[in-house]
Structures are given as C-alpha cells and as structure tokens.
Amino acid sequence: MGTLPGFRQFFPQECALRDNIFDTWRRTAKAFAFQPYEAPTLEPLELYIEKSGQEVVDQLFCFQDKGGRAIALRPELTPSLAAMVGAKAAALKRPIKWFNVGECYRYERPQKGRLRAFYQFNADILGEAGPGADAELIALMITTFQNFGLTEQQVHIRLSDRTLWLQALSSWGVPQEQLFAVLNIIDKREREAAQQVIAKLEALHLEGEKLLQAIDHLSSLRSLQAIEAFLNTNKHHEPLISRLEDWKVLMAQLEAMELLPFITIDLGIVRGLAYYTGFVYEAFERSGQGRALAGGGRYDTLVEKLGGPQLPAAGFAMGDVTLQDCLQAHNCLPAQAPQAAVFIAITEESLRPQALRLTQQLRRHGLQVQGTLKPTSLNKQLEQAQHVGAHHALTVSPEGLVAKDLRNGHSEVVKEDVVVEWLRAKGHSCPLGSPFDSDLLKC
Amino acid sequence: MGTLPGFRQFFPQECALRDNIFDTWRRTAKAFAFQPYEAPTLEPLELYIEKSGQEVVDQLFCFQDKGGRAIALRPELTPSLAAMVGAKAAALKRPIKWFNVGECYRYERPQKGRLRAFYQFNADILGEAGPGADAELIALMITTFQNFGLTEQQVHIRLSDRTLWLQALSSWGVPQEQLFAVLNIIDKREREAAQQVIAKLEALHLEGEKLLQAIDHLSSLRSLQAIEAFLNTNKHHEPLISRLEDWKVLMAQLEAMELLPFITIDLGIVRGLAYYTGFVYEAFERSGQGRALAGGGRYDTLVEKLGGPQLPAAGFAMGDVTLQDCLQAHNCLPAQAPQAAVFIAITEESLRPQALRLTQQLRRHGLQVQGTLKPTSLNKQLEQAQHVGAHHALTVSPEGLVAKDLRNGHSEVVKEDVVVEWLRAKGHSCPLGSPFDSDLLKC
Numbered sequence: 001m002g003t004l005p006g007f008r009q010f011f012p013q014e015c016a017l018r019d020n021i022f023d024t025w026r027r028t029a030k031a032f033a034f035q036p037y038e039a040p041t042l043e044p045l046e047l048y049i050e051k052s053g054q055e056v057v058d059q060l061f062c063f064q065d066k067g068g069r070a071i072a073l074r075p076e077l078t079p080s081l082a083a084m085v086g087a088k089a090a091a092l093k094r095p096i097k098w099f100n101v102g103e104c105y106r107y108e109r110p111q112k113g114r115l116r117a118f119y120q121f122n123a124d125i126l127g128e129a130g131p132g133a134d135a136e137l138i139a140l141m142i143t144t145f146q147n148f149g150l151t152e153q154q155v156h157i158r159l160s161d162r163t164l165w166l167q168a169l170s171s172w173g174v175p176q177e178q179l180f181a182v183l184n185i186i187d188k189r190e191r192e193a194a195q196q197v198i199a200k201l202e203a204l205h206l207e208g209e210k211l212l213q214a215i216d217h218l219s220s221l222r223s224l225q226a227i228e229a230f231l232n233t234n235k236h237h238e239p240l241i242s243r244l245e246d247w248k249v250l251m252a253q254l255e256a257m258e259l260l261p262f263i264t265i266d267l268g269i270v271r272g273l274a275y276y277t278g279f280v281y282e283a284f285e286r287s288g289q290g291r292a293l294a295g296g297g298r299y300d301t302l303v304e305k306l307g308g309p310q311l312p313a314a315g316f317a318m319g320d321v322t323l324q325d326c327l328q329a330h331n332c333l334p335a336q337a338p339q340a341a342v343f344i345a346i347t348e349e350s351l352r353p354q355a356l357r358l359t360q361q362l363r364r365h366g367l368q369v370q371g372t373l374k375p376t377s378l379n380k381q382l383e384q385a386q387h388v389g390a391h392h393a394l395t396v397s398p399e400g401l402v403a404k405d406l407r408n409g410h411s412e413v414v415k416e417d418v419v420v421e422w423l424r425a426k427g428h429s430c431p432l433g434s435p436f437d438s439d440l441l442k443c
Numbered sequence: 444m445g446t447l448p449g450f451r452q453f454f455p456q457e458c459a460l461r462d463n464i465f466d467t468w469r470r471t472a473k474a475f476a477f478q479p480y481e482a483p484t485l486e487p488l489e490l491y492i493e494k495s496g497q498e499v500v501d502q503l504f505c506f507q508d509k510g511g512r513a514i515a516l517r518p519e520l521t522p523s524l525a526a527m528v529g530a531k532a533a534a535l536k537r538p539i540k541w542f543n544v545g546e547c548y549r550y551e552r553p554q555k556g557r558l559r560a561f562y563q564f565n566a567d568i569l570g571e572a573g574p575g576a577d578a579e580l581i582a583l584m585i586t587t588f589q590n591f592g593l594t595e596q597q598v599h600i601r602l603s604d605r606t607l608w609l610q611a612l613s614s615w616g617v618p619q620e621q622l623f624a625v626l627n628i629i630d631k632r633e634r635e636a637a638q639q640v641i642a643k644l645e646a647l648h649l650e651g652e653k654l655l656q657a658i659d660h661l662s663s664l665r666s667l668q669a670i671e672a673f674l675n676t677n678k679h680h681e682p683l684i685s686r687l688e689d690w691k692v693l694m695a696q697l698e699a700m701e702l703l704p705f706i707t708i709d710l711g712i713v714r715g716l717a718y719y720t721g722f723v724y725e726a727f728e729r730s731g732q733g734r735a736l737a738g739g740g741r742y743d744t745l746v747e748k749l750g751g752p753q754l755p756a757a758g759f760a761m762g763d764v765t766l767q768d769c770l771q772a773h774n775c776l777p778a779q780a781p782q783a784a785v786f787i788a789i790t791e792e793s794l795r796p797q798a799l800r801l802t803q804q805l806r807r808h809g810l811q812v813q814g815t816l817k818p819t820s821l822n823k824q825l826e827q828a829q830h831v832g833a834h835h836a837l838t839v840s841p842e843g844l845v846a847k848d849l850r851n852g853h854s855e856v857v858k859e860d861v862v863v864e865w866l867r868a869k870g871h872s873c874p875l876g877s878p879f880d881s882d883l884l885k886c
Binding site: 004028061363366370 | 446447448450451452453454455458459461462470471473474475476478479480481482483484485486487504506507508509510512514516523527531536538541546548550560568571573575576578579582586589590695696698699700701702782783795796797799800802803805806807808809810811812813815816817830831
C-alpha cells in the first residue's frame with residue numbers, strides 16, 4: 001500500500017531539508033516583525049466558493065463529514081486569514097502583519113512542481129492601503145530568497161497591477177461581470193496561441209481581435225516610463241494617472257532597500273485568483289524555467305466579502321515544491337546537520353548505569369547525545385558514533401571518562417563533573433541552557 | 444461563517460504558544476538524537492482498518508476523493524510510520540529513532556481536552572526489541588515534561604505491560620480472538636461500575652464475575668515486588684517469569700537516569716489501540732485531573748502486518764490540547780516574545796528612504812525590526828514602538844541616528860555604520876549572521 005498520488009513521505013533526510021526551508025521562512029518573517037497565525041486545515045466549503053475563483057474550487061478536496069457538513073481541505077490560506085482578521089478587526093492593532101507556514105491541498109494532476117499536498121509560506125499585511133505595505137511584502141519575499149542564498153541573477157519578481165488592468169479593460173468596453181473571465185484569459189495568455197485567445201474572448205461576445213491587440217500591448221509594458229507613456233496617450237484613462245503616484249512610491253521604496261535588481265515590471269502578470277485588486281507579482285527563476293516560486297498581491301475587498309469590515313489587505317504565498325527544485329538547481333540546499341553531536345560509549349556492560357546518568361545529564365542541557373540501547377562491543381559503538389556524525393565520543397571506562405575528538409582522533413581524560421563545560425568549550429551548544437538556567441525556568 | 448466544530452483558529456498569541464510547545468518537543472527529541480520524519484496528512488483508508496482498532500476507525504474523517512479512492516485524514520502517525528519504515532527497512536541503520544510534530548484528525552464529540560484536529564509529538568524506536576528502547580522512550584517523554592518546567596510532583600507515568608496482560612488473560616481461558624475485546628473493556632474499567640463490566644464480559648460469553656475479579660487484582664498491582672509475588676503464586680504463568688527480567692532491566696535503567704520519581708507501576712493501564720504488544724504507559728497529572736497527557740508502548744507486530752519485515756518497534760504520542768491545559772494549570776506557559784526587538788522611526792517623511800535602507804540592513808542580519816508603512820507623527824511612531832515590545836527605537840533624523848533604550852529611556856547618538864555591532868553589544872541576537880556570514884552562505 002503506497003501513498004496517495006501527489007502526497008509525500010519525508011524520510012529524515014528530506015524532512016531535515018523541509019524543516020530547514022520552514023526555519024528560513026519563519027526567521028525571515030520574524031525579522032520583518034510578522035507574527036505567526038494558524039487557520040484550520042479543514043474549513044466549511046462555502047469559504048472558498050466564489051472567493052478563490054473557479055480554478056481553485058475545481059481542485060478542492062471536499063466532502064461531507066459525519067455530521068452532514070460540506071467541508072474542504074484548505075487549498076490556500078487567504079480566505080481563512082481574511083475571515084479571522086475580519087472577525088476580530090476592531091481588537092487588532094494596525095498594521096496587522098501575520099505569517100503562516102502550513103500545508104495546503106489541491107486535487108490537481110501531480111507533475112513537476114505541482115503536488116496534491118504542499119507547504120506554503122504566507123505573509124500578509126492588513127489595515128494599510130498604501131504602497132508601503134506592498135513594498136514591505138515584496139521586500140520580505142526577496143529577502144527570503146536572499147536568505148536561501150539566491151541572488152538577483154537567479155530569481156526576479158515580475159511586478160504588475162490589477163488596478164491598471166481593471167480600469168483599462170473597462171475603458172475598452174469589457175462589461176463589469178466579464179472582467180474576471182477576461183483576466184483569467186490574460187493569465188493564461190503566455191501559454192496560448194493568439195487564435196485560441198481570440199476564440200475565448202469571442203465566446204464572451206467581445207471583439208476578440210481588437211481586444212487581444214490592446215491586451216498584448218499593455219502586457220508588453222516593461223517600465224514605469226512605458227506605463228506613463230501609455231497612460232498619457234490614452235486620455236480616457238484619466239482616473240489612472242493618479243495610480244502612477246502609487247507606482248512611483250513603490251519603486252522608490254524598493255530602490256531605497258536596494259531591491260530594484262530583483263524587480264521586473266511586467267504587466268503580463270495578472271494572477272489567477274479572483275480576489276486580487278491592486279499591485280500583483282510573481283517570482284520566477286531568471287532562466288524562465290519552472291513555475292512561479294511565489295505570488296501575491298493586494299485584495300482590498302475580500303475581508304468585507306467574507307462578512308468583515310472594509311479592510312485593505314495584501315499578501316503573498318511561496319510554495320515549497322518549486323522552491324526546493326530551484327534551490328537544488330542553484331546548489332543552495334543547506335548541508336545536513338548530524339544526528340548527534342556526542343556519542344557515549346561504555347567499555348563494559350556494568351558501566352551502563354553510569355553512562356545512562358551522563359547521557360541524561362547532557363540531554364537535559366540540550367546537547368544532542370546518542371548511546372547504545374543494548375550490549376554492543378566498543379568497536380561497534382565507535383562505528384555507530386561515526387555513523388551518527390558525532391564530533392566527540394565519550395567513553396565511560398573503569399579508568400574514568402575518555403573524550404575522543406572523532407574529527408582528529410585526539411583523546412583526553414575528562415572529569416565527569418566538568419564534562420558539560422568541556423563540551424561547551426569544544427563548541428557544542430547547549431540550547432536548553434545550564435541546569436541552573438533550567439531550574440530558573442521551572443515553575 | 445465560523446470554524447467547524449473541534450477546529451481551532453490560532454491568533455498570534457495562541458500561535459506563539461503553540462510554536463513554543465513545538466520548539467520544546469523538537470529540541471528535546473533532537474537532544475535524544477531522534478531524527479525528524481513526516482507522513483502524508485491523507486492516507487488510503489485501508490491503512491487504518493483493523494490496524495488501529497475499532498475506536499479509531501469509528502472516528503475517522505474519511506471520504507472518496509475525485510479519483511474514487513477511499514481516503515482518510517490521519518487519526519494518528521503510527522501506521523504511516525510503520526509503513527514507511529517497513530518499505531525501506533533494509534536501507535535504514537538500526538536503531539531507527541524518528542520523531543514527528545504534526546496534526547491529526549478524529550471525528551469525536553469536542554469536549555475539554557479533546558478536539559477534532561490536534562497536534563501530536565510522536566517519537567518511535569524501531570529495530571530494537573530490548574527494554575533499553577522502552578527506557579529511552581520513557582526518558583524522552585519525561586525529559587519533555589521537565590523541559591516544559593513540570594516536575595514529578597505534577598506529572599507521572601503509569602507503566603504497565605501488555606505482555607503480562609495477554610498471557611494472564613490466555614491463562615484465564617480468554618480465547619485468542621477475544622483478547623483485544625477484553626483489553627478494550629479493561630481500558631475503560633476505571634470509568635465503569637463492576638456490573639457494567641461483568642455484563643460486557645458476559646456478552647463475550649466469558650465468566651464475567653470471576654474474570655473481573657482476576658482483572659481487578661492484576662490491575663491493582665503497583666510494584667515490581669507485587670508483580671513478582673503474583674507470578675510466583677500463579678505457577679501456570681511460568682512463561683511470564685522471564686518477563687520479570689525485562690522489568691528489572693527497564694526499572695534499573697530508569698533509576699540510573701534518576702527518573703524513578705516520575706514512574707508509577709500501574710497494571711490498570713492497557714492502552715486502547717489494537718497494535719500494542721509489550722510495555723505500555725500513559726502520562727497523567729498527579730492530581731488525577733484531566734485526560735492522559737501522553738501514551739505509548741511497544742508494537743512489535745505492526746510493521747510486519749503492514750507488509751514490512753518483522754521489526755520490533757515502540758513509541759509514544761503526546762498531544763497538545765491536554766498538555767497546554769496542564770501547563771496553564773501549573774503556570775508553566777512560557778512568556779510571549781515581543782513582535783519586534785528594534786523600531787525604526789523618522790523625524791520627517793523625507794528620511795524614509797534612509798530609514799528603509801537601515802531597516803532592510805538590520806533585517807538581513809536577522810534582527811526583528813518594525814517601522815511604519817506610511818507617514819506618521821514621531822509620537823505615534825514611538826507609541827507603536829512600545830506596542831510591539833521593541834527594546835530599542837532608532838530614530839533617523841537630520842542630525843543622525845538617535846538610539847533610545849525604551850526600557851530605561853536612555854538615548855545616545857549612534858553612527859549608522861556601526862549600528863549592527865552596537866545592537867549586538869546591547870544583547871540583540873542576529874540569528875542570520877553578519878553580512879559577511881551571509882555572503883559565505885551564498886551559492
């Protein structure tokens with residue numbers, strides 16, 4: 001009996017890699033003073049209907065529970081987040097800066113970069129409408145890549161704007177109720193031939209050829225100057241001129257943070273989800289290989305749609321599957337930590353109680369200690385010490401405690417009552433503190 | 444639209460508490476040189492049928508996916524673990540010592556200490572049949588409690604033995620195929636009246652009254668001496684005499700680790716799951732209040748039953764819900780960390796680019812830094828600095844950078860090019876290293 005298609009088993013080596021990715025996500029979010037939150041893994045189905053868009057709804061793992069409720073495994077975090085913040089908005093200090101590292105589920109065809117269960121890093125800012133929030137989110141996304149060791153030669157952020165798109169589409173005569181359908185067509189434009197796209201637009205009773213030409217022109221803009229020129233030559237876009245101000249603030253802030261080398265203005269990006277409203281962006285490898293590494297944007301109307309107050313919001317998600325492929329391709333996967341730092345051996349079985357006492361003492365200090373669980377020859381024990389990657393072997397013998405540095409073979413006798421200090425001096429960290437510290441921690 | 448019954452939303456304060464519990468679980472498991480693993484959240488339904496026992500199967504969240512597969516949300520980790528290890532047993536070095544921190548799901552009536560989604564710490568040793576593995580697992584369980592600040596006055600481990608029970612029941616004439624049904628009755632004995640238990644035993648066509656008397660006697664044993672006496676006066680238990688040796692080794696090892704103060708021998712414990720075979724144990728508050736904090740035992744036949752090789756195995760699980768109630772009752776919940784360590788303020792809006800550059804620099808060092816996202820008066824900014832718990836406010840002004848210690852009000856001017864060193868000297872940690880270190884990390 002194997003696993004279900006699209007689900008993964010993480011053996012220790014893969015799990016350590018995953019945990020390393022999680023650690024970098026969490027540490028970077030905390031450096032940006034984002035706070036952790038968690039939403040339920042299962043939610044009422046209706047949370048996703050019409051909020052996330054048809055593509056997500058088609059891919060839901062959903063079912064009836066034993067109480068007859070229609071429920072779904074979360075395909076993404078944003079609706080849950082918007083519902084949580086909406087329910088307590090009055091009590092939360094603004095700006096609300098929250099992050100999550102958790103698993104999401106989509107019933108898709110498993111393929112490279114896409115699985116049915118995957119982890120996401122979500123970061124969101126609620127309660128701040130200005131481009132300062134967008135800049136901070138983009139900075140967090142880029143800094144996360146940097147903390148993995150990725151550079152602007154390897155990844156970039158394609159930055160776009162739904163506000164521009166929605167206003168432009170309206171001015172081209174696309175009716176309100178078809179805006180999202182057209183955005184969805186634009187979202188897939190890169191992968192489709194012109195004739196296919198025209199047919200789709202005509203199916204919506206729109207002037208396919210003319211509209212596609214306009215779409216392709218706007219999609220092709222790659223600089224603030226080009227956007228400005230487009231707006232100036234299209235006077236009917238007047239409401240959009242003020243939008244230029246937001247663009248200028250955003251770009252100036254990214255420049256101040258020295259992040260412009262990572263940014264590519266690219267109006268070809270519109271994002272697939274229904275709820276986006278303002279700046280949107282996706283991160284890709286520079287090479288153009290692989291799916292998006294991360295994506296996000298502003299969703300100023302979602303909290304209210306889910307029953308909360310009017311609350312501006314923006315955020316992004318970064319998935320583990322594409323990211324790990326990218327880190328591997330660029331040789332950025334971190335080295336594996338050893339299973340144990342210290343191995344405790346015994347020269348004869350009668351010394352086991354003494355070894356166990358020492359083992360327990362060191363473990364209480366947070367040192368990573370391995371011993372044997374049953375009678376084993378000293379040679380086999382020292383083999384195991386090598387196997388678990390220990391730097392030091394401490395051998396309990398009738399003559400006392402012999403400490404051997406397994407990296408250089410050097411041995412010396414160490415008094416048992418100073419062994420913790422001795423190991424510390426050798427560079428072993430004691431993350432749980434000294435016994436004195438842990439007494440202080442006692443309640 | 445609220446959450447589903449039995450599911451939790453974690454707002455930042457609750458999420459920080461949860462993460463703190465996870466950290467202690469992980470650090471303690473690593474001190475014992477256990478390696479992390481992860482199993483799928485969804486598994487084929489058949490993985491749990493007949494392996495976990497009827498109680499777990501009755502509580503499964505199970506459904507058909509869009510491909511017609513019968514699938515279940517994992518109610519526990521052990522069957523997945525046994526399947527994973529079984530599939531790669533030949534390639535894994537023994538002893539296999541693995542741990543997991545993850546979410547499980549059971550469709551139960553939500554009540555105090557029981558939810559439908561909960562987190563578990565699972566730790567298991569596979570490939571070692573002797574009591575040394577049981578001793579190490581019990582030590583890990585106890586040390587975990589100690590690392591939370593709980594003492595032997597507050598919690599204890601009720602230690603029992605399925606081997607004893609299975610042999611005794613057989614010798615009392617309980618047929619092989621009814622052993623598990625009777626164990627299930629014994630598991631619930633504490634909460635039921637004698638007449639109820641007798642009726643249940645008689646429904647199995649067993650001599651209810653006589654059998655209950657024998658059961659109650661064995662359940663009442665509370666010491667190694669009492670077990671020894673019981674075995675000696677029941678000569679038909681001869682195969683069990685050798686079992687005494689295992690008990691003696693286990694108790695001697697726990698004594699060497701100075702853990703006996705936490706141990707209560709208590710044959711009233713049999714554990715509810717079908718697959719246990721040897722030593723079993725549950726952790727409770729000394730006061731007797733609340734449900735089990737953790738439980739575990741040996742399951743030497745499960746790996747083989749799931750299609751793997753014959754492989755001895757033992758492990759335990761600790762849940763977050765009862766544990767958190769216990770930590771709260773004993774005032775052992777950790778203090779909340781502040782949202783940010785450093786706040787960066789500006790005296791005028793034109794200095795924002797400079798402040799953003801500094802913010803980004805400090806965040807790249809891993810310092811937890813908050814600033815404002817939009818124009819705000821200096822007073823409001825310093826209020827926000829207090830609100831996020833920052834120890835230092837760095838104010839960018841035309842005269843330079845002013846650093847204020849928000850705990851004592853002391854201010855001084857700091858040169859921007861030494862501000863990282865200055866903050867380090869004030870006790871701020873830079874978990875992401877110096878820029879030099881992070882250059883080294885670059886690939």
